[in-house]
Amino acid sequence: MTTHAKLRQGTTAWFEMVGTMMTEAAARANLPADLNVSLVERYTDGVELFKDLIQGIRFDIVGGEPSFRIGARRDERADVTIEVTAAAARTLNALASADPSYQTARERFLGTGDLRVTGEVARLGDWLETVHDPIVDRTA
Numbered sequence: 706m707t708t709h710a711k712l713r714q715g716t717t718a719w720f721e722m723v724g725t726m727m728t729e730a731a732a733r734a735n736l737p738a739d740l741n742v743s744l745v746e747r748y749t750d751g752v753e754l755f756k757d758l759i760q761g762i763r764f765d766i767v768g769g770e771p772s773f774r775i776g777a778r779r780d781e782r783a784d785v786t787i788e789v790t791a792a793a794a795r796t797l798n799a800l801a802s803a804d805p806s807y808q809t810a811r812e813r814f815l816g817t818g819d820l821r822v823t824g825e826v827a828r829l830g831d832w833l834e835t836v837h838d839p840i841v842d843r844t845a
Contacts, residue, residue, distance in 0.1 A: 711845035714798055715748070715760050715791060717775055722843055724762055724773035726836045731771035734832035738769040742828045743783035748791045751777075760791065766829070785824035793819040798844045802837045 712719040747761030754760055758776025763783065765772050789797075793814040800807035814820035826833065 709843050711843055713845045714795055715751075717754055719844065720754075720760070720762050720775040723836075723840055724764065724775060726839055726843075727762075727764055727833070728771045728773055730832045730836050731766060731830070734830055736766060736769040736771070736830065740766050740769045740830075742766050742785070744785040744787070744826075744829060745777050745781050745783040746787040746789065747777035747779070747781070748794060749788050750790050783824070784828060785822070785826050788821045789814070790819045798841055801841055802834070 712722055743766070744764040745761065746764075747759055751760030754776045757778055758774075759779055761777030761781075763774045763777055763781065765783075793810075796810050797807065797814070797820075800810060811820065815822070
């Protein structure tokens with residue numbers, strides 16, 4: 706079993722790890738060659754990582770091929786846009802998907818507006834659900 710260093714959430718290295726895990730999981734999912742879908746997830750209170758890009762990630766599947774970019778523009782939209790406060794993201798990224806507290810926290814944040822999801826996440830495919838727990842395992 707390979708042991709990976711834990712990365713501090715919200716850092717460039719952490720977003721690189723998340724994007725890499727998402728890309729690898731999507732590639733293993735044998736995506737349809739005609740699948741085109743995009744996702745942007747950003748911290749609504751995120752700090753700037755690069756010029757004009759705050760804490761977040763843009764993930765695209767174009768022609769069935771996944772790719773990502775670290776950072777998101779403050780007003781960037783996609784087929785699926787997830788906006789979350791850094792504190793809510795920290796809470797969710799500390800809980801495994803099977804932990805009942807995860808769903809409770811997610812529902813609470815959706816209710817308070819600390820987490821907003823627009824678009825149909827299901828368009829990305831079932832593979833996306835497989836990356837949450839490995840990300841939790843790698844998050845400090």
